[in-house]
Amino acid sequence: MELSAGAALDEVRRVEEEVRKTRRAHGAILLTMGLATGPYWGAMLLGPDWAGYVAGAGWIALVIWMLVLPRRPGLRGRVSTPWVSRLAVLGGVTFLAPMLVATGLKIAGVESANWLVAVLCLISGLPMIYAGWRLRSSR
């Protein structure tokens, strides 16, 4: 099949946009998760009961959004490069850290270390925020 220069350029642009769209969608998921993680753990571990319920419901809504978003037409496929995978593992560790530390402190009967849990809440989403920002900003 003869391919004209114009058609070739159009195809290059189409494929580039497809890659960019997929990358932006994954970046948006990671960024949203990262930004939501700190407030979620803060509400769950340090806030009043009602804040925990709101955070739980919000998290369920977020997970549903995550499951639906990549299935939109044109957003199939994945670009999960090794550095994203490594950051995802690190994100998993920092995500669970506030809960594990808070549980450990509770079991040990230490009640004066809420500051530590608060700090862990603040950093819990950082790897995901960084990965999301990198994915969305890379061309």
Next chain:
Amino acid sequence: MNAARPPQEHTHPRHDLDDLIHAPVRLSIMAALAAAEQADFRFLKETIEVSDSLLSKHLLALEEAGYVNATKAFEGKRPRTWLSLTDQGRAAFGRYMDVLHQIIGKPS
């Protein structure tokens, strides 16, 4: 008497197009890999909308030319093939795009 003509020199930039890249499926593969740092086989297949066998055939041609690098890895129990452009492939695609822009910019 007809004097033998010297072979005509090609001046139109289309003669500089890399034939290996300037084919529908291979062009899409090169464009996708140039835009992504690495992409897996399934991502390419869905983006380019081709069958496994056709994609494999064209990937093999690009690999043999030294343009594409394939790395097989297991994620859990699932085998996964990661593909990326080699330095040679990235340079060839850059040259190809330069020629395309020259052609587009040049009135026919």
